[in-house]
Amino acid sequence: MTQSIGQALRQAVRCLERHAIPEAQAAAEILLADVLALPRFRLYVEALSPLSASQYARYLAHVQRRLQGEPVQYITGTQEFWSLTFTVTPQVLIPRPESELLVEQGVALAQQWALAHPHAPLRLLDVGTGSGNLAISLAHTLPQAQVWAVDRSLGALQVARQNAQQLGCLERVRWVCGDLVTALQDGQSSFALCVANLPYVTTAEWHALPREIRAYEPTGALCGGSDGLDLIRRLVATSGAVIAPGGTLLLEVGWQQAAAVQHWCEQQAHVCATGVYEDFAGIARVVWARVGELG
Numbered sequence: 001m002t003q004s005i006g007q008a009l010r011q012a013v014r015c016l017e018r019h020a021i022p023e024a025q026a027a028a029e030i031l032l033a034d035v036l037a038l039p040r041f042r043l044y045v046e047a048l049s050p051l052s053a054s055q056y057a058r059y060l061a062h063v064q065r066r067l068q069g070e071p072v073q074y075i076t077g078t079q080e081f082w083s084l085t086f087t088v089t090p091q092v093l094i095p096r097p098e099s100e101l102l103v104e105q106g107v108a109l110a111q112q113w114a115l116a117h118p119h120a121p122l123r124l125l126d127v128g129t130g131s132g133n134l135a136i137s138l139a140h141t142l143p144q145a146q147v148w149a150v151d152r153s154l155g156a157l158q159v160a161r162q163n164a165q166q167l168g169c170l171e172r173v174r175w176v177c178g179d180l181v182t183a184l185q186d187g188q189s190s191f192a193l194c195v196a197n198l199p200y201v202t203t204a205e206w207h208a209l210p211r212e213i214r215a216y217e218p219t220g221a222l223c224g225g226s227d228g229l230d231l232i233r234r235l236v237a238t239s240g241a242v243i244a245p246g247g248t249l250l251l252e253v254g255w256q257q258a259a260a261v262q263h264w265c266e267q268q269a270h271v272c273a274t275g276v277y278e279d280f281a282g283i284a285r286v287v288w289a290r291v292g293e294l295g
Contacts, residue, residue, distance in 0.1 A: 003056050006047030008032065012063045019067055022210075027072050031062040034076040069212040082137035086163050091155035092131040093197075093221040098279050101286050102195050102250055103137045105277050109248050109288075110142055113192040116246070120192075121146055125242065127180055127196040127235060128152075130221060132160030132173070134195050139169040148191070150176045150183065153220070180235050181242045190244040196235055197252040202228040205254075228254055233264055236289065240270030245293045250286055258284035265289035 003011075009032055016024035033040045035058050036051075051059070065075050073079045073094045079086050081095040082103050088094055106124070114122050122145045126135035129149035139147045147169075151157050157175050164170040176183050181194075201222045206214070213222070224230050232251060239249045253261050258276045265274045265287065272292035279285040 002050045004047065005032065005036070005043055005049050005051060008051055008056060008059055009043060009047075012059070015063060016066065021066060027066055028063070030072050031066065031075060032059055034078075035059045035062060069215055071212050071216055074216060079131075081133045082140070084133075084137060084140060084167055086131050086133050086136075087159060087166065088131055089159055090216060091153065091218065092159050093217055095131060095133040098285055099134065099197050099252055100137075101277060101279050102134055102197060102252055103141070105286060105288070106134075106138055106193055106195050106250055107141050109250070110138070110145060110193050113247065114144070117192070120244075123148070123191045123244075125181075125184070125191040125194040126150065127194060128198045128221070128231070129160050130156050130197070132163045134197060135160070135173050136164050136167055136169050138195070139164075139172045140167060143172075145172075147173045148176060148184070149173050150178055150181065152177065152179050153218075156218075156221075180231065181238050185238070185241045190247075191242055192244055192247045193250065194239060194243050194247070195250045196232075198231040198235060199224040200228040200232060200252070200254045200257060202226060202254075227260075228257060229261065229264070232261060236261070236265050236268060236271075239289070240268065240291055243270075243291045245291055247291050249289045249291070251288075252286055253284070255283045255285075258287055261287045262289075 009028055012028035013024050029040045035055055062075050073088050077087055079088045079095050082100055124138050124145050124147045126149045129135050129151045135147050135149035154177050157177055164173050199222050203226050206223050262274050265271050270291050271289045273290040275288050276284040277286040
């Protein structure tokens, strides 16, 4: 029996709801829109149109993967971020909307730097780039910037390069496979801005995360040790070697970590000022630390 778009969608929603899959309606719509290569609203405009046998089979396969816990973004292979479409695979963390705060504040800080240093190159650094969402969003928004992106995972860098190529920024981002900023501590790279969305999930939080995160997203991109701050502390301590005097470090942190991270920043000799930015929910989501001017 031929299924219409509307019938297939309703069946999928009911099935996902019976299995207590979060946001069942949205998941069913996104997966069907992916199969049909249509915007989601067109599913309702064309609700009476029939699905071919191959389309229906592919949709059922998508829904089955979601029932097993696989995130929608890995099934479709894409995620929207900063109004751009990024390819995502299990090699990289799925970009979250709250991380757009790093881009928003990073763009503002970079523009301030450019005004204060009109003859200096605008160099930006993304540490732990993953899918490249931060580095590419900054490069896309600030065409005058020179952007470096670092990750210790070669697989993640391959995904990030693919995204940069698809979004027209491949030649404007330099890709470095390495541990935090160790590969950049040569005295030659002095950055106006360093952004980082490093792993910050605590060991206790990890065990309480939903199955779809623990089973599918890369553990190394999420887990930050017993208090979640292992890598963040290391980056803060070494950031003075790569950030220019007057430049800024921006760190995304967990919902209860801002005070501890800000205090750690204040203990560093190269940091002259710190603060926090709150997200739309009023959570202190990003800690900033400014590197002191020489002399």
